[in-house]
Amino acid sequence: MARSEIPLEDWLTNDQEMLTWLEQHLRRKGAPIQVLNPYNLRPALLDAAHYLIINSSSQKELMNLKAAWRRYKSDKKHGNQVVQVRLSPRVKRQLANLSKRTSVSETVERLIKEEVGYFKDRNAAIQNAIQEHIQRHEESAAGKLDHLQKERSKLIFHNEELQAELSETQKEMSNILFRLVELEVALNIQAEESLELTPDEKQEALHRHQSLLDYFRKQLKATASLAQAENHSSTNQGPRPQKT
Structure with a gap:
């Protein structure tokens, strides 16, 4: 009933x-x-x-x-x-066709969930692409930085080698200078004995000897100062990174 x-x-x-x-x-x-x-x-x-x-x-x-x-x-x-919501007659007919097996509310809810799911998946894909792009750039930048650091280490090591060579060269030049001075002194002494130099001539020979010694000392000092300044500048600045 x-x-x-x-x-x-x-x-x-x-x-x-x-x-x-x-x-x-x-x-x-x-x-x-x-x-x-x-x-x-x-x-x-x-x-x-x-x-x-x-x-x-x-x-x-x-x-x-x-x-x-x-x-x-x-x-x-x-x-x-x-x-x-306000729907046009065409959209309302389409919604009615989609809702033949279910209610309109269930159909709308399903469509919204599908749309939200689509945007979530798309947003996740965009986020993953951004993260991959950032990671690639970070890896590239890290590789370039590592390369620059290695190059800088090589330059510092090479500079130290050059400094050692310069120091040895300065020592050799000093030895050669003093040998030349000794030779000049010996020659002057021989000249005094063989040529019987006058006091004025002896004074002139001693003056040349002292001038030659001062000249070589100034040259050595200037060369060493210039090398140290260049070494200090290159060590502090290091290689300049290239712009990407």
Whole structure:
């Protein structure tokens, strides 16, 4: 035996939440609501609901009304929210075609989930591409830095070798200088003995000897200072990295 339908008057209670929901539902359906007493909406809502049911010429409208209230209560219980959207007739037909096997709400929810999933996957792919791009550049920069550090170490080592060679060369030049001075002194002594130089000539020979010694000493000192300055500059600055 089929269950008898509860009359509208018995179904609609004085619950404020139910009255507020029904008012919004009837207004969306286009039913006219004439509120005579704003402190008691129930009579006006009953009249509007009867108007909607009579105009539909079907008792099914009352069933739909009750079903809509049950969906509202279920959505509220599960934390779902009702969202109103405006659709063009073409989109509405497409949505109806997609909703043949399921309800419109389930179809919309499925489409939104698919779209959100697509954007999540796309965003993840973009993030991965960015991370790979950054990692490649970091590896490239690290490789270039390592190469520059190795080159700098080579230059420092080569500079130290050159400094050692310069020091040895300076020692050899000093030895040669003193040998030359000794030779000049010996020659001057021989000249004094063989040529019987006058005091003025002896004085001139000693002057040449001292001038020659001072000249070579200044040359050695200038060469050593220049080499040390260049070494200090190249060690502090190091090789300049190339711009990428």
